[in-house]
Amino acid sequence: MIRAENLHKNYLMGRVTVAALKGVDVHIHAGEYVAILGPSGSGKSTLMHILGCLDTPSSGSYHLAGEPVQGLSRNQLARVRNERIGFVFQSFNLLAHATALGNVELPLVYNGSGRRVRQERAAELLERVGLGDRMEHRPNELSGGQRQRVALARALATDPDVILADEPTGNLDTAAGEEVVKLFEELIAEGKTVIIVTHDLEIAHRARRIIQLRDGRIEQDSSPPRWA
Amino acid sequence: MQILELFGQFLYDLRTRKLRVFLAVSGIAWGALSVILLLAIGDAFHAASNKAFHGMGESIVILWTARTTKPYAGMKPGRSIEMKADEVLRMGSEVDEIGMASPELTHDGRTLEFGGHRVKAAVAGVIPEYEQPRNMIPMPGGRFLDPLDIEGRSRVIFIGNELKTKLFGDTDAVGHTLFVDGRPFTVIGSLTKKIQTSNYSGPDEDRAFIPYTTFISMWGNRDVSNTVLVPATPGDSEAMKRAVYRHLGRRMGFDPQDEAALQMWDTVEMDRFVNWFFWGVKALMGLGGILTLGAGGIGVANIMFLVVRERTREIGVRMAVGARDSDVLAQVLLEALLIVFIGGFLGFVTAAGVIAGINALPIPDWLGAPQLSPTVALVTVAVLAVVGLAAGYAPARRAASMDPVRALEF
Numbered sequence: 001m002i003r004a005e006n007l008h009k010n011y012l013m014g015r016v017t018v019a020a021l022k023g024v025d026v027h028i029h030a031g032e033y034v035a036i037l038g039p040s041g042s043g044k045s046t047l048m049h050i051l052g053c054l055d056t057p058s059s060g061s062y063h064l065a066g067e068p069v070q071g072l073s074r075n076q077l078a079r080v081r082n083e084r085i086g087f088v089f090q091s092f093n094l095l096a097h098a099t100a101l102g103n104v105e106l107p108l109v110y111n112g113s114g115r116r117v118r119q120e121r122a123a124e125l126l127e128r129v130g131l132g133d134r135m136e137h138r139p140n141e142l143s144g145g146q147r148q149r150v151a152l153a154r155a156l157a158t159d160p161d162v163i164l165a166d167e168p169t170g171n172l173d174t175a176a177g178e179e180v181v182k183l184f185e186e187l188i189a190e191g192k193t194v195i196i197v198t199h200d201l202e203i204a205h206r207a208r209r210i211i212q213l214r215d216g217r218i219e220q221d222s223s224p225p226r227w228a
Numbered sequence: 229m230q231i232l233e234l235f236g237q238f239l240y241d242l243r244t245r246k247l248r249v250f251l252a253v254s255g256i257a258w259g260a261l262s263v264i265l266l267l268a269i270g271d272a273f274h275a276a277s278n279k280a281f282h283g284m285g286e287s288i289v290i291l292w293t294a295r296t297t298k299p300y301a302g303m304k305p306g307r308s309i310e311m312k313a314d315e316v317l318r319m320g321s322e323v324d325e326i327g328m329a330s331p332e333l334t335h336d337g338r339t340l341e342f343g344g345h346r347v348k349a350a351v352a353g354v355i356p357e358y359e360q361p362r363n364m365i366p367m368p369g370g371r372f373l374d375p376l377d378i379e380g381r382s383r384v385i386f387i388g389n390e391l392k393t394k395l396f397g398d399t400d401a402v403g404h405t406l407f408v409d410g411r412p413f414t415v416i417g418s419l420t421k422k423i424q425t426s427n428y429s430g431p432d433e434d435r436a437f438i439p440y441t442t443f444i445s446m447w448g449n450r451d452v453s454n455t456v457l458v459p460a461t462p463g464d465s466e467a468m469k470r471a472v473y474r475h476l477g478r479r480m481g482f483d484p485q486d487e488a489a490l491q492m493w494d495t496v497e498m499d500r501f502v503n504w505f506f507w508g509v510k511a512l513m514g515l516g517g518i519l520t521l522g523a524g525g526i527g528v529a530n531i532m533f534l535v536v537r538e539r540t541r542e543i544g545v546r547m548a549v550g551a552r553d554s555d556v557l558a559q560v561l562l563e564a565l566l567i568v569f570i571g572g573f574l575g576f577v578t579a580a581g582v583i584a585g586i587n588a589l590p591i592p593d594w595l596g597a598p599q600l601s602p603t604v605a606l607v608t609v610a611v612l613a614v615v616g617l618a619a620g621y622a623p624a625r626r627a628a629s630m631d632p633v634r635a636l637e638f
Contacts, residue, residue, distance in 0.1 A: 049633050054547075054636070055633045075553065075554075078550050078553075079550065081548060082549060087548045093541065093544075093545040097239075098236060102236070106545075107549040109233070110549060110550040110555060111550060158550070
C-alpha cells in the first residue's frame with residue numbers, strides 16, 4: 001500500500017537547512033496497523049505529512065497504492081488525499097460552525113457528491129461511531145471523545161484505504177482514548193490500513209508494528225514485513 | 229461548493245463576530261445607498277431637464293431672417309431679408325429636407341377680454357402642423373387649430389394655460405367667446421401645463437394662437453416673425469439647414485454661403501449637447517457613489533484578510549480532506565460576495581425608503597422625482613459584483629496558496 005524509499009526532507013530555517021528526514025524507507029501493506037513512535041523532533045510528523053500527501057519529500061520516492069506521488073500538482077495531491085487518505089488529528093480540527101453531520105460531509109463536498117448522498121453517508125458513519133443521536137450538535141456541544149469520533153467518521157467519509165492519525169488520543173482522557181483506539185482496531189478488522197503517530201507507548205503497543213524514529217532516521221522497525 | 233454551508237459560516241460569523249460583520253456590511257450598504265441615490269437623482273434630473281427643455285419642442289429648428297453680409301447679384305451687403313407666410317409654406321413643400329415648416333406671425337400686446345377680465349398678450353398666427361413639434365397639447369375637451377380653420381379664416385383661438393387662468397379662472401374656457409382687440413373669437417382649446425425652460429417670444433402659457441390666415445385678415449399680410457422647422461429625417465438638422473440656405477438664397481436673392489442672412493436656433497444640436505452634459509453629470513455622480521462603495525470594498529477586503537488569517541487552520545483541514553486551491557479560492561470569494569450583496573441589499577432597501585421619502589416631499593418640477601429604475605438596479609448590481617470580486621480576490625488568493633502543513637500547524 002505504502003512504499004516510500006530513501007525519503008529526505010530538508011527545511012530552511014532562516015539561513016540554516018535542517019534535515020528532518022535523513023533517508024527513511026517505509027513499506028506498509030494494506031491492512032497493517034502501524035504506530036510511528038518517537039520523541040518530538042524525531043521527524044515523525046514530517047513523515048506523516050509526507051505519507052499523507054500534505055507535503056512532498058525533498059528527495060526519495062513515494063508510491064501510494066502503486067501510484068507514484070512525487071511530481072503531482074497541488075490539485076492532484078488534494079485528490080489523492082480526498083480519495084485515499086483519512087486524517088485524524090490530535091486537536092480534532094472540526095469546523096466550529098458546522099454540525100457533526102456537516103463536518104463528516106466535508107470530504108464528500110470536495111469529491112462532488114450530491115447532497116443526498118453526503119447526508120446519508122455522513123449519518124451512517126456517525127451511527128457507526130456511536131453518535132447517531134448527536135448529528136445536529138456542533139463541536140462545542142460535544143465532549144472531547146465525541147469530537148474525536150466525529151473526526152474519525154469524517155476520515156472515513158470517502159472510504160479511503162489509509163487512516164493517518166496524529167496523536168489521536170493526545171487530548172483525551174483514558175476512557176475516551178480507549179473508545180477511539182477500539183474504533184481503530186475495528187477498522188483494521190475491516191482491512192483498512194491504520195497508521196498512528198504517537199509518543200504514547202501504551203497506544204503504540206496496541207499496534208502490530210512499531211516504527212521508531214530518532215533524528216530523522218528509523219531506529220527500529222518492530223516487525224519488518226518478511227515479504228518486503 | 230455548497231451555498232448552504234457558506235450561509236452557515238456567515239451566520240456563525242454574524243453571531244460570534246457581530247461588530248466586525250456589521251461594520252463590513254454597513255460599509256457596503258452605505259456605498260450602495262450612495263450609488264443608488266446619486267444615480268436615481270441624476271436620472272430624474274436628466275429626465276426632468278429633458279422634458280423641460282422639450283417644453284418648447286423636440287428636434288425643431290427656429291428660423292429668423294436677418295441682414296446679408298455679402299454682395300450678391302449686384303446687390304450690396306446689409307440688405308434686410310423678410311419673408312411672408314406663403315413663402316414659408318412654399319419652402320415647406322419644395323424643400324425635401326424639410327418635414328414641416330410653419331410660419332409664425334406674432335403681434336405683441338394685444339388686448340384679450342372676457343367677462344370683465346382684460347389681459348395684454350402676444351397673439352401668434354400659425355398652422356395646425358405647429359401643434360405637435362411645439363408641444364401644444366390641448367387640455368381634455370379642447371383642440372388645436374385644424375385645416376378648416378385656416379381655410380375659413382375662422383375666428384378661433386387656442387390660449388396658453390396662464391392666459392386661460394387670468395381670463396376664465398378655474399372654469400372651462402372651451403366654447404366661450406373672448407375678444408381680441410374688440411373682435412370676438414371662440415376658444416377651441418387651452419394649453420396643458422408644461423415645463424418650458426426655453427422660448428423665443430415668451431413662454432407659451434402666456435400666448436394665444438390663431439390661424440395665420442385669420443391673423444392676416446385682422447392685421448394685414450405682415451412679415452413672419454419666425455419660422456418653425458422640423459427636419460424630414462429626425463435628428464438630421466444639418467442637411468435641412470444647408471437646403472434652407474440654398475432655397476432661400478435663390479428665392480430671396482442672397483448668397484447661400486452668407487450664413488448671417490439667416491439665423492437658426494437648432495434645438496437638435498442643443499439636445500445633443502444637453503445629453504452629453506447630463507451624461508457627464510450622471511457619470512460624475514455615479515463615480516462619487518462608486519468611490520464611496522469602493523471604500524466599503526476596501527473594508528470588506530480587510531475583513532476577508534482577517535477571516536482568512538483566523539481560519540488558517542480550518543483552511544488546512546479543508547485541504548487535508550481534499551479541497552483543491554480553487555475550492556478554497558471560491559469559498560473566500562463567495563463569502564466576500566455574500567457580504568457585499570447583503571450590504572448591497574440593505575443599501576437598496578434603504579435607498580428605496582429614502583426615494584419614497586423624497587417623493588413624499590414637494591419636489592420642484594425641474595429636479596424631477598427620483599425613481600429606482602431597472603437601469604439603476606442593474607448598474608448597482610454590476611458595481612457590487614465587481615467590488616465583491618475585487619475585495620475578495622487578494623484574500624482568496626492568499627488562502628488558496630497556503631501550504632497545508634503550515635496551515636494545519638498554525
